Amino acid sequence: MDTAPLYRQLASHYLHAIEAGTLNAGERMPSIRVLMARHQVSLSTALQMCRHLESRGVLEARPRSGYFIRKPAKSTLTPAREPQCTTPDPAQFVGVHARVSDILTRGQAAQVHTNFSGAVGAPELYPYEALRNAAIRGLRNHPDLFGRAVPLHGDATFRSVLARRALDARINIGADEIIITQGCVEALNLALRAIAQPGDVIAVESPTFYGLLQILESLGLRALEIPTSPQTGISLEALDLAAQTYPNIKGVVVVPNLQNPLGSIMPDSHKQKLVQWCEAQQIALIEDDTYSALGNSDVPLSAIKAWDHSGNVIYCASLHKILAPGMRLGWISAGRWQARVEMLKYAQSRPNEALPQIAAADYMASSAYERHLRRLRARLREQREQMADAIASYFPAGSCLTVPDGGLALWVEMPAQRSSDAVFDAALQAGIRIAPGLMFSNLNRFDHFLRISCGQPFTRELDQAIRTLASIVERA
């Protein structure tokens, strides 16, 4: 049974037709009315399908004349493969720290002219001037700010602004249910410490954000890697299977929207199912919502927390990728673990400093924030498409890539047998830093993948760097 949502199934259908040459660049797509009749689908499904293909750069909308097939990129890569639904093995991550640190250190030591390794945008993508002015205003309005103890749990105004903004993601919480943290990384630490003891098993997506693997190892927790689809996120079937094999899973950590590194977005039906499944199994569900504001669409993506009625979901978020890479602002709303997380945050690092919160609150309460996000989304989308085109043009045959519907990076599969570690080193020699796939899993399953950042405006130099990288991959 194909578990992808209907519009995605339809989209693949037309994608195949286009790849096979049945439909050609410049041709008009069947109209929405025709699509509805032909496939017996609703208006919204037909529309969603077209918008999806538009967001992938396959179709373009022309005002008053419908959708047309776009000129394909210089070449196209095979979309990323779906994972197999296997029963995984909870590995104690001895060594992941050392491995990741080793890669970070090698990366830092090298002099590079092109940095594709970070999942973060270039400074000019962020409103640093406006934030700086807000900070100066904050310092003027609170002359004795540095002389007074910092506010418990965070600045009250900032917490209200966050609570108001969270409504967009359909999260309904009060400001007093929000604790400000030192980035999402601290939020994840607190969430995991709240729900688990050393030795416990935590289910995670595979591949996943390497920072999460470091956190798990440093807390003595064991990661159970669950196969995760580049399209629809964590496999619920695989998770269920895993829970039957390992009845002692304490928590599940997911990035439901624009997963790092895959870029997948869980369909809302999956989100809801996952919430219900975790509740039934009495397994805590930790949501990392770092990227959801970076989707192609201006319609906000829903948080998993939106379906939580029992407090079983711990929501963690960050402004690091969407507002200010130079601030360390994250937050957590911990449902039924709220009191415990408040305690842990106090014991771990005390409340955060007020100034960045005051500046961010000032900016986020204004309409400039929405305008910034719209601009950021549009620019990232363009940069992703340009990078994907370059990769498709230069990378050797057998490479696979799905361009995600948002986010800061592309996850590229090299032809088999390529080692991302070797490519990493050779690229550093050539002045290029990428994130090798082996950072994102403990299972060596992604050793022939690269994560390539799309955070910088695309230039001739970046194009050249991708060409160089491709030749390194070719020879690897």
Add this chain to the structure above:
Amino acid sequence: MDTAPLYRQLASHYLHAIEAGTLNAGERMPSIRVLMARHQVSLSTALQMCRHLESRGVLEARPRSGYFIRKPAKSTLTPAREPQCTTPDPAQFVGVHARVSDILTRGQAAQVHTNFSGAVGAPELYPYEALRNAAIRGLRNHPDLFGRAVPLHGDATFRSVLARRALDARINIGADEIIITQGCVEALNLALRAIAQPGDVIAVESPTFYGLLQILESLGLRALEIPTSPQTGISLEALDLAAQTYPNIKGVVVVPNLQNPLGSIMPDSHKQKLVQWCEAQQIALIEDDTYSALGNSDVPLSAIKAWDHSGNVIYCASLHKILAPGMRLGWISAGRWQARVEMLKYAQSRPNEALPQIAAADYMASSAYERHLRRLRARLREQREQMADAIASYFPAGSCLTVPDGGLALWVEMPAQRSSDAVFDAALQAGIRIAPGLMFSNLNRFDHFLRISCGQPFTRELDQAIRTLASIVERA
């Protein structure tokens, strides 16, 4: 054998003589020359003794005529008692968190007009204007600060300034051996996570900073409380005895200078012995140096780290109490655990934001910093003496108090059978917040103690509040 340094033994001798009326207020002390001859001590010991009694308000120096006995405070309290050297019991701190949180919550909930509970100074004791200006300058000089990733391990200039300032405490480390943390509390978390696993035993001073007990509990570590002298700090005899009984101690945490809550200062000979003992026993030594800049003397107190040649001492410090209560700036230098602590800091919260570091570095590199510290020390000394006078005047007979040679608080022993918990509640009713002794130990040994902050300039209102508090203690 009396293990107190010679000058302290001499000082007690003369203190007794003054208390007994053998020497009277207004009289001249024997001259330094006479003291040297009479007790067969060196010039420096005789001088140290007189300065010590001067700092305690017992003697006053008159230019060119020597030391005179001061008019006694309105009444004097018995000095704090030395602890008994017993073998302690490593308690798993189940519940200390809950107890402390409960006290903090009750304290926060009440409307108070007088807050004696925090170990922190009033805003006007800190150079918040200068720091604010430095922050504004920093924002002007780094317009894109909030758009760029934060520097790994902390701002380079700030780390150099700290390394330079650490020379005062006789610590000789490079800037690259310093990691900036979110306050000393995060530094302590990282230090403990580096050296111990859940279930391990850590020796701590008794009584100790409640935050440390929370950290230990939250990390699943077991605290072994070692009797600690109000004069000379942790008892080395008791520690040695404890190590014989519990051979699995993984670390010792001490505040060698101006311990919280006792205010004790370890003599240099004890510091050196402790370093050597820990090395010989292969037990990690964690030094919390939060308060050492707040001593009466402008001659800096030596850090324990000064005697460390093998990297067995992890040094943790903070600017929270000495420079800016509104910043969350701490740092750690972890000796042979440096790489592990770098890793843990990265996994726990990533590097800190740059702005406060830039502002603090700017200020601390200037001579204004030294001037600030001198002023702060002088004001705190005055405030401590005024508070001690008020306590001595109003508190019931049977109360004990030693005025420490620095720091932000007084540790007052109430007559036996008084419950600090009951006094805490009754004081809140009267609009006064204190820190009850039961927060500072898991052993109920300090339940009849109060920690009273001297951070605020002394006023008629504070005097009245102490009078009210005394009557609550009287009735309790």
